[in-house]
Amino acid sequence: MNRKLILYMFLSVITDAFAQVGPVNNIQTPEIANLGMFGTIPVSHYTGIPDISVPLYDIKVGDYVLPVSANYHLASVKPEGQSGILGMGWNLMAGGYITRTVNCVYDELCGDDGIPHGFFSHSSKMKGITNESFAQMTKDRLRGNDFFEVVPDEFSFSFCGYSGNFYYNENGGWTVISDHDIKVEFNPADGDGFINRSRLKTRFKTTGWDVQSDNNRFFNKFTLVTPDGCRYEFGGLDATEFSIPYYARKNSPLVPTTWRLRKITTADKRVIEFKYDTSAVMCDIRYVPQYRMQYGTVQEQTNPEQNGWRGFTGFLLFPACLTSIETPNETIDFTYFKERNYGDRFYRNSKALYWQATGTLRWPTYSSNMEDPALQFFVFMDTRQYESENATRKAIADNLTHNVLHRIAITNKFSGNGRSFYFEYIENSSERIKLLSILTRTGVPALIKGQWGYELPEETSGDDMPAYHFTYDISQTMPYRYSMANTDSWGYYNGGEVRISAIPSYTTVHPSLPATRAETLSEIIYPTGGRTAFTYSLHEYSKIVSADHSAVMKTYGCAGGLRVSEINNYDEGNSLISTKKYYYSETKNGESSGISKPLPVHSVSYTAGSATLVLKSTGGFQTPVTNQNTPDVGYSCVIEETLDAGGNSLGYKKYRYSNYDMDIFGISHNDEKYSYSTASGGEAIAPYTSHSQERGKLLSEEFYDSNGVLKRKKAIRYGRTPHAAMKTAYQQEVIINYYPYDFMTCSVGWLANTLTFSYFPASVRDTVYTESGAYSSSTTYSYNYDRLLSAETMLTSNGTTRSVRYKYPSDYAGYDWMRQLHIISPVIEKRTEENGAATVETFDYQATDSQIPYISRKTTSWGGTKTMKTDFKVNAVNAYGKPTEVETDGCLNVYYWGFHGQKLFYEIKNASLAEAEACLGKEAVVSENDMRYGLDYGGIDERYTMKSSIFHIYMYDMDMRLYAEVFPDGSAIQYKYDMLERLREKYIVNPYTDRKQVLNQYDYHYK
Template identity: 20%
Template sequence: MSKILNTLFFCILGITQFGNVHGQTNDELKALRDSLLEINAYSNEVASFVPNVILPSPETRALFRSIDYSMNNSNGVIPIEIPLYTIQCGSISLPITLTYSTTGRKVSDVTGAVGLGWSLNTGGMVSRTVYGCPDETYNFPTGLKKANEYNLRNFADYDFLATLVHFDRSSPNYSDHYLDTEYDIFSYSVGSHSGSFVLKENQPVMLNAASPVRINTGGAYTTSITDENGTTYLFDNPEYTTSIFKGSIGQLTDFSTGTSLTKVTSCDGKQAINFTYSTYEYNLGPSTYDYLSITENTLEDRQEGGDMDRNTIQSRYDRLIKPSTVYSIYRVNRISTISFPGGTITFTQDNSDKKITQMKVKDTQGNQIKVIDFAYLRLETGIYALKTLTINNVEKYDFEYFPSQETTLFGKDYWGYKNSRGYFGITIPSITLADDKFTQIFGGTNDRLPNLGTTQDGILNKIIYPTGGWTQYYYELNQYNLRGIKSGGGLRVSQIRSADEEGNLIIKSYEYSNNGCGTYMVYPEDACRPSDDVFVEYYVPGQTYYGHYRRRSFNFEFNDDVSYLANAGIHYTAITEYTHNVSKGEFGKTVYFYDNPYEADATAEYPSRGVVSPVKDGKIFVSQFNSFWRKANLWIKHIYKKNGSDYELQTEIENKYDKTQIDRLYGLKIFTSAEFYNDSSYGLEKEGAYAGYEVFRFADYYISIGKEQLISSVETNYFPGGNIKKQTNYYYNDKGLLKKNVESFGNETVTKEWTYYYESENEMKSLNLLSPFKDYTVNYQNGAASSNVIDSNTYTYQKWGEKAWAPSQIYTFSSGKDTPYVIYHKYDDYGNPLWITDINSEDVIYVWGYNKQYLVAEIRNLPYATVDAALNMNSFSSAVVPDYSKIDKLRKDYPKAYVKSYTYKPLVGITSVTDVNGLKTTYEYDAESRLKAIKDHEGAVMQEFIYHFRR
C-alpha cells in the first residue's frame, strides 16, 4: 500500500491547539483534512538544517572583520599593522601591509595566507554574503507587496510565496521560479575607501550615500570600483564557497563569495598594476552545526478525545543527535605576483596549504630590491602562526603566541570562539525537558560559555621589533549585563606593555564602561532557541481519530537571520586608557566615548499568520539594517594629566556627526514551516494553507541607505587661567567631498572653501575624476569686521589626451589680485609635465626617464624644441635606463642653460644629483637598499646613516 505521510512543521514551544478558520466550521475543516490525510505510517527522520546565509571563507571574513564591523577601541580591539612595501605607479600609491586582529580565537579560524589571525592586504578585495539565493541568478520580483498583504488562503498569493521559497516548481502561475526577496551584501575595500553595496535589478546600490567611489558590476563575478581620482580597481577573479548538506538536499552549487583584485588602472589608462593568483581549496568540516531531535508522544487527540496510538511510537522520548550535517568547501585565491611599470613582486608559497613563505621585489632589470621571509610556528594540527618576519635578512620581527591545544569544531562558545569544554563530540548543552509526567535531560556536557584560556589559544602575545624593542598584549573576556553580569564571546585588551631598545617601559591599561559591561545587539539568551518544531498529525486507518505528536529540533547557534549582528561583537560606549611611562615616572589618562553603530538596527519576532495552530516561538530576525553605513565613531575624547593623586583635564575634543537616512530597500524574509507529504513528495501544501495552516513564515525587512559625516569638532584646552576653544564646522558636496570648513578661535574665523572641476565638466564626472579643484579660497574675519581673502588658487584643466585631464593654468591670489602661478604647455603620454612657465615667467623643461617613471633633469634657459631635438625626448624617456651622456652633452653644448640632473636606483631611491655647475652629490645604499651615506662632489662624507638591528 502506498505510504502517505502528512507532516506539519511548526516552530512552536507549547502544545499545539486547533482553532477555527474564519468562515468555516470545524466539520468543514475536518472534511478538508480528511481529503488530505490518509496516513498509515509516519517518519522519524530529522530534516536537515539548511542555512539561508552563505558566508565568505574564514580568511576573507577575517580580512573584512575590521571593515564590516568598525573594529577599534569601542570593541576592545587594538589595531596592529606592519607595512611591507608601497608600490608607486604614477599617481597610484598601493601599500602592502600585514594586519592582525586581537578579537580572539574562533574554531573556524584557519592559517590563511600568512598565519593564524594575520591578513595580507595587497590593494583591496570584494566579499559577498549570500542571503537566501544568489542575486545574479535569482531575480528580485517586481511588485513585491508588504507581508501583511499576502494571504496564504489566496491561491495566487500562495503560488507566489511558494515560488519564493523554491518549494513548488510546478506553480502554474509563475514561469520564473528563480526569484529571491533577500539582498546579498557585498563589502569592498580599495585604497582608503571601504563600504557595502547590494544589487538591485543587477545594478549596484551603495549603502553609504556619502561615498565618492563609483561601482559597476557584472553580477557577482566582476566588480570595478573607481575612486575620486578616477583610478579604477578591477575585481574579476572569484572565490567560491560550496556547502554540502547531508540528507535529501545534496550538494549546492558553488557560490561566489568574494572577488580578488586583478588590475588597478589610472584614470588615463596609462599606468596599471596587475595581479595574479593561485587557487587553494580547503574544507571546514565536519559541520559546526549540531541538532538535537526529540520526539514526544505526550499530545492527546483533540478531535475525538482518544489517546494516541502508542504502538506507533517506539519510546516516550526518542532522542536523535545529528552532528556533521554541513560541510563547507572554500576555494580561495592566494596572491602570486604583482607587476607594475617599475618592477615585479613575487610571492612564494609552500606546497601544502599555500602559506606565503617569501615576498620578493625586483626592478624591471631583475635586480633584487627587497626580500621578506615568512617563517611559521606549528600551533596544532593544520594550524600555523607567523613566527618571524625577516626583511632583507637583517630586519627581523619575532612573534610570540599563547599556547594552543587541539581544536575541534564542537568545542566552542555561543559566539563560535574556542571553549574549554566541548571536546565530547556535540555542541548541544544540557537541556531539561519536562511535562506533567516525565522529566528527562538531553544533550551533552557543553555549557557553551566563554573561557579565557582557550579563547586565547594561539593569540598574539608579544611582538619583538628589529630594533630590540617589544610590545606585549594582555587580554580578558568581554562582559555584558543581561539579568546579571556575564562573560561574552571574544577578547578585549586589558593591558599593553611596550619597551624601546633601551628598555624604557610604557604601560597602557584599559577600563571599560558600565562596570566593564558592553552591549551586544543580540544575545544567546534570546537568539539561540529551538531551531525547528515539528507538529505531526496522522490518521490511523480503520479508526475515527487523529493522532498527534511533537518533534522538536534544538541547535544552540545564532540563527541565520541575526548572524550579521551576532558577528558584530560587543560595543563599549566608553573606554579609559591609563598610561604609565615607567622610565619618566609620568602618568596620564585618556577617555574615549564612541557611538554605537548597531543601536539603530532593529530586531523583531516573526509574526504568526496561521489560523489553525498559529506559531508563536519568539524567533527573531533583523527587521531593519542601518549599520552598513554607520561606524563606531569617536564622539568625545578627554585627555588628562596626573597632578598629585588626581587627574586634571587638559584637553577635550567633541565631535558631532550628521546621520541621515536617504532611502531604504524593502525585502521579504520567508521560509517553510509546514510540509505535507503525498507518497514522499510535495503536493498538498496549498490545500493545507487553505485550511489555515501556517505553511510559510514571512516578514518584512529593510536595508537603509544613508550618510554619516563629521559636521563639527570642538577642541578645548584647559589652563589654570582659563581655556582656549577651537571649533571647526564641516560642509560637504553631493559626492561627499569637503566643500567648506569654518574654523573659529574666539572672535577670529577662518573659512576655507573648495569648488571642484567635475561640477562643471561632465566628462570628468563620467570618469569619476572628482578630486581636482577648480577654486580654493581662504577668508579671514575678526569679529564684526568684513572678511578678507588671504589665500586663493584657481585651476584650469584641459584634456591632453584620451581621458588625460591635467592642469593647464594655476592662478594664485597675490597683492589683491589673481596672478599666474604655473602655466602648463605640454605633457607626455603618461601625464608627466614636460614644459611649464613658473611664477617668475621662466620656462622650465622636465625630462623623464626609466620608462617615464622618474624625473631625470630640470632645464631652464633653453626652449623646449631645443631640448627635444637634443634628446629625442620620447625615446629618451622610454628607455629602461636613460642615456645620461646626452644630458652631459646638452650641459656642455649650452653652458648658459640651467641643467640639473638626477640618477636613480629604481624602486630604491635617488643615487645622485648634479647641479647647474656640474657638481655631483652622491647617495649610497647598503646591500639591504638602505641609505648609508651622502657624499659631496669630492667624495667627502656629508652625512652617514648607521642602523642598529638585533641579530
C-alpha cells in the same frame, strides 16, 4: 526547475560563525573570512582590538601606492576557524576582494530553461512594494517551477583602503554603502559579465551534480571605480572562489562566493595585475548538533536530536590563491607550501569526511528533503569509493590542500635586483599552525629546501636582515583542528573537547579567560631586539541590547573574545621602557562601558494553524541583517594610560565612542525593528534595520596629566549624508511537517530598511585648558552627494572666522567627461573667505588622447574677479599626463620624466620645451632610454650649451631610488639607503678629492 531543488535551496546549515534564522548558502574561504574580521570587528579602542601589523613593502606605480603588510586580528583565533595563508590570526594585506552573503537563493540563479529565479531578474518587483503585495508574493511565489525571490544578496568589498557593501537595486543598478563614492560596474551583455556552466566545467568536475541544469548563470567579473578614477577589476574564473554544502553537493548550487582583485588601472592608465592559483580544495566541517521537533502534525519525530554523524555540517571550498603581482616596475611572486597533513588531520581526527553506514539521514532544518550525506561525497572531488570506508576517507583527505605562504620575492625589472620576505611557522601535534618569524633577505634567487622539504626559491647570496619573531600564549592549547573543541556561544575556545555521542545542551555557554587566551599572540620581537608584550582580558558589558533590538537594558556579564588590557614595551636589553594600560570604563575602577548585542539565540519556534515546529542549535540562530558590521561588545568609553619604566603615570587619554545607547550629544544609535512581517512572534530572530555605520565613531578625546587634570578636549559631532534608505526584503520557507510527500509549508517574510548614508564629522571643537582659562576653536563640515567635503568653517579662539568651500567636477557641466570616468574627487574650485575678503583658487583640467586627466592651469583671484593671477599654465604634457612645459610668472620651465613618467629627471628653468629638445633630445626618448644611473657632477654639456637656463638634475639608481641631486650651481648631494630602502645618509662628495662630507645620518628604532 524541479520542485525538489526549490525546496532544497532553503537548506539550513547552522554553524557558530554563520548561524542565522534562514539558510546559510555559502561561506568564505578561511583567508577571506579572516580578512573580513577587520570589517566586522574594526581595530580600535571601541572594540578593544589592538592594531598589530608588520609593514612589508609598498608597491609604487607612478603616484599610486599599494601597501603590503601582515596584520594580526585577535578575534580570528577560534578553534573552529581555519587558518589563512599566514597561520592562525594573521592575514596578508595585498590587494583585495569582493565577497557575498547569499540570501534565499543566489541573485543570478537561472537554469538551462532560461527561467531566472534570483533577485537579479526580479528586483523591479520591489518598486512601490506594499505590505499587502509583499505578503501575497511571499505566499504565492516562493515555491513552484517558476518561483522567484525578492531578497538581494549582500556583496562586501575591501581593497586598498576602501571598504563597504553593495546590493543590486530595484532600478537595475547597484546601491553602494561606503564612506567613499564607489561606482559598481557590471555588464551582463559582456561575455565576461556572466559565465555559464560550460565555462565552469573547465575548472570543475561536475559528474554527479544532479541539479547542474538548474544552475547555468554565474556572476564572473565586477569592476569598482574609486572617486579618483582608478579602476579595480575583480573575478574571472581563475580569480573567483566557490563553495557548496559538503554533505549536500548533488542537489545544491555551486555558488561563486568571492571575487579576488585581478587588475588595477590607475587614473594615468598604469596597470597592476594579480594572478591566482585555483588548484587547492579545502573543506570546512563543523560539529553543530541540532534539534527539530514538530507537534500537532501528521507524523511527529520520535528522535528530535541530530547529533553524532548527523550533527556534522560544512562546506567544500574552492579558493583562489595569489601567486603574483605584476607592475610596470617589478614582479612580486608568492611561493607556498602545502600545509603538512592538512587533509590527514581531517582523516585522523574526524570520520566525518566519508561514511557508508545507513541511518545517518537527517532533516535539513527548513527543507522538506531528507538528506543522505553518504551519497554526496564524490561530487566535485577527484576521487572514488574504495573497498573500505577507511581507504575512501583517506583518498578524500589526500585531495584536500591548504596553501601556507613561504616567501614573497620582489624582482625589479630595471635592475634585476631582488628582495624576499620569508615566513616561518610553528606547527606541531599540540599547537595550531602559527606564524613564528618574518625575515628579509636580499640577493639572487636560487632553489633550496623549504621548511618541510619542498623545493622553494631562495637567494644564493645576499644579506640577511634581523627578523620579526612572534610568541604565543601556550599555557593552554586547543585540541587540534577537526577534533571538535568545546567552544563558548561566541565560537571561542572554552576548554576540552566535545563527545559526539553526548546529548547536547542548547543553552548559552559562557567564556573562560584561560581557554580564550589559548594560542593568542603574546609578544612581538622586533628586528632591533626590542619587544612588545600583550595582556588580554575578556569582554565585559554593563548593558545589553534587547532581543528584539528595541531597547538597551542594564545587565552585567562577559561575552566571548578578548580585548587588550596592557601593552608593555622593552628595549633590546629586556629592560621595561613603558607601559600602556586600558580601562574600558568612565573611571579606572568604574563599571564597564561595554554594550553587548543580543546574546545568541539557541531555540526558535514556528506555528502554522495547530502545528508547531521547535528548532534548536548549539551554534545558535542569528538574524539575517544587511549592513551589519557590529562587534559582540563595543565600548562607549576607554581610558588609555601611559606609565614609565618605574610604573609612574605620565598621564592618560579618555576616548568616547558612539554606541547603541544615547551618546554624549544626546543621540541614540540603536537599531530599528522591521517595518512589516508576515509572521507573528519570533522577534529575537527577525530582521531589523541596522544602524551599525553610526556606532564606533570617536566622539571625544580628553587629555589628562599625571595628576588627573584635564588639559585638552576634542569633541566630534557627526551627521548623516543625504542618502535615502533602501527597502529590503527577506523571505524563507519553513516546513512544519516532515512526513514524506505530506507536509505543511509556512512561508514567512519581512520588510526592513538598509541605511545607505555615511556618518561623517559635522563639527569638531578643540578646547585647551590652562590656569588662566579655557580657549576653544571649532570647525564645522558639510558634504555633497558624492560624499566629498563641500565646506568647512573654522572659528578661532579669538573670534575670527575662516570658511573654505570646495567645488568638484559634478558642479560643472563642462566636466562631464570626468564624471563619465568617475573622476569626481579633484577640486575644481577652492574659495576661502576670511575677514570679509575672498580668495578663489581655480584648477582647470584637460585630458590626454588616452583620457588621462591633468591640471592644465591654476588661477587665483581676489575680490571676486577684479584681481586674477595665473599661478601656472601647462602648455604640454607627456603620454602619462606629466607636465613637460609649464609657464609660471612669464617664465617657461621644462620637465623631463623617466621610468615611464614616474621620476623627475630634469627641471630646467627659463627654457622652452622646443629649446630643451633641440639640445637634449625628445622628452619621450630621454625618458624611456636615458635613466641617468651614473653621476656627472657639474660636467654635463647640456648645462653649458643652454647657458641662459638653470638646471636641477635628479639621478636614480636602477631600483628607482634617488641617488643624487645636482643643483644649479653644480654642487651635488648623494643619498645612501639600507636594505629596507630607508634613507641612511645624505652626503657631499668632493669631485676632485672624492672626500665624503656627511650632512645627515638616520637611524631607525621600533617603538
